[in-house]
Amino acid sequence: MTFPAERPEATPAMNTPEQRAAGDRVLLYVRGLGIRPARGLALAARSLEEAPSSPEGAMDALERLLREEGFSPDLLDRGGRRISSFPPLNRTVMVAEEMDRLPWRTSLVRFLRRWRRELFGGKTNG
């Protein structure tokens, strides 16, 4: 990966380490934003022109410029609302089934009755 700082001609004059750090920082940020290189470089250059002496000043300038350009800190959907990863809620409840508290004897009687019915009695539907 090549960093923009290795190409000093890409940014305005960066003589001190702070200026170089500021240049690196804003260029990395615009690359991270994934915007078109020409537009990104222009934004970086403008922010460095405004505050070239420190990363903090340059980033403040870049943030202001991005806001002016219409960048939102939120990802928005087509309706201009903050993006959501799931559909609108359609809530209901689920109630846990009753289990684990029944005497063995009752179950055994039910089991024998059901089997007798299924094997020997009752109508079928198929």
Next chain:
Amino acid sequence: MADGGPVPAWRRTGSRRRLLLLFIVLIPTIISSNTMARLLPDRGSILLDTFLVAVFTTLFAWISVGFWTSIAGLVILLTKKDAYRVSRACDGLDLSIADRSARTAILIPIYNEEVKRVIAGLRTTYHSVRETGSLEWFDFFLLSDTTDPDVWVEEEEAWHRFCIEESAFGRVFYRKRTSNTKRKSGNVADFCRRWGKSYRYMAVFDADSIMTGETLVRLVQIMEARPDIGILQTPPKAVNRETLIARVQQFANHVYGPLLAAGLHFWQLGDAQYCGHNALIRVEPFMKHCELPRLPGKGPLSGDILSHDYVESALMCRAGYGIWLTYDLKGSWEETPPTLIDELKRDRRWCQGNLQHTRLLFTRGFFPAHRALFINGILSYGSALLWLIFLTINSAQAISEVLFEPVYMPILRKFLPELPVWRPHWAISLLGSTTLLLFLPKFLGAFPILLADFKARLYGGKIRLFLSILLEVVLSMILTPIRMVFHSLFVVSTLLGKSVGWGTQSRDDRGTTWREALRAHWWGSLLGIGWGAVVYWITPSFFWWISPITFSLALSAPISVFTGRAAVGRLFRKAGLFLIPEEVELPPPLRALEDNLSRPDPFFPFPFSRKKGFLRAVVDPLVHSLHTSLLLRFRRGAPSRERARDRIVEKALACGPDSLTRKERMALLRAPHHLRELHRKVWRLGDEKAAARWGLVPPEKK
């Protein structure tokens, strides 16, 4: 089916078939147990002999069920006559869903999984459904219970990228739960409570599941035609692994699986079991009847129900809906654990879950078939302990025969001595019948391939198919003693109150290192060496009978390493052994999965791994923006919590991201305001060293 209503025809047939199964299992079991009892040398220890016979009886009955299931499956597959085949409902239908309201949610619950694999699987199924032309009936939900902050952010980013690439916003959704209550079943229930009402069906996947669009549409068609069905389970085929043990499992799944699936269908019909994934569920009755309670009390057999699928199917049946196995539907795949240790880790969890079912055996309203399934699940692990006890008692008896004088006159008033009578033909018959029950189903599995489908070529040819079965038998004989001691340990430790955690299953072919193998198997090896040495020292003639078990245990670490190697698995594949059709002719969905897995990652400008999700959520402007936007809750927390988060931000700025614990990272990821503050401050760091910790300095300058 409410009590007193008409009994479905299949239910009566099912009851008769199960009665038949009971007879054909019980009668040979009684005869063999009687033979076993007569074979035991009478040393006056009636209690020990009775116990030995009881254990033998249980184990013999257990393996008989598997044998008769395979026979029933073979008959169905060869004759192709099955009046109750559930897929009849979609015979002759084209690939479309008539009712527009029959919407299906495809649920992919995930927990710290390899994100690339999950998304590749999602993309494969998504494309396949789209190709059927029925995409508008299906929505996809990634339901995350992930606890790793890096994986959480990676999941979000992957979901977002997927939606952009496939234009799938509004069709593919992502939901991250804050708490992991009730694990996977809780995750699915959480979906049901929030969005269940919007869907008629839900297809539950595992993280590694693949299902074709055609299969999903067919499942919906069957459910539409049969409103009495609550759950439709497909038999997923195991694929995609390369280690030896996984390839052997895949082979067994392909050769013996169809027989067992058809056989199970024969006995179970509409009382089948839900396996927890690769199944279609009718949402409304599921929501009404299948919410699981916490089992009251303390200890490992209480709390959340771990093996939830068995219980959910029992509850669904109790509510009057059938659970059917579509044994003849294709296009459903899963992946197996790649190593023996991964398999045992999974078994540890399943063991505790299955033993919990002892508390549910007599729950009111459950159908006998489901109680039998509970017993079957319990015996899956309990049988290992019984077998270990059986072998231990056998060894103890062999040793006692050497150490103690035989008693020929157990009752002094008798005039004649009781001489031990050795009946070798009985012993051989017993051994033969047991071997037949164990191994014949494996060879029967080849019959449908050789006779009905003429697909032996897809298994490497007839000779290689036969050789592979033989080798699979040998390998399972080597692995079974190792599984036996581990499963016995799991049963005992569960009953003694040791609970299990919720580990992520490894889903790659990285193999087992020697260190991992020795750490896992040292005690098994010592047991095998000790057992073998004692028996050999006292009764060398008996040693050779027990040697397959003791050798296997003694060598368990190298066996674990060897069988977990992908290179060994590939070597066998090169030799045409353990081949499965998917390895010979890769089906289009699996080819698509491979292609999706090898998709290049998009451009990433930062000098750290893109897998460092937390770092990306702080630094990467797009990921940060996505993460904070998705949190939605921009309300401030309680003052004490806010102060705690302030301190985490200060710590992060002063000492860098590596200084934060997982808990602190999760706390920050859940706090969008603090994350935004941290993002702003990190990008404004003037100190080069501090900025380097956040990946904001080119590597050459560090």
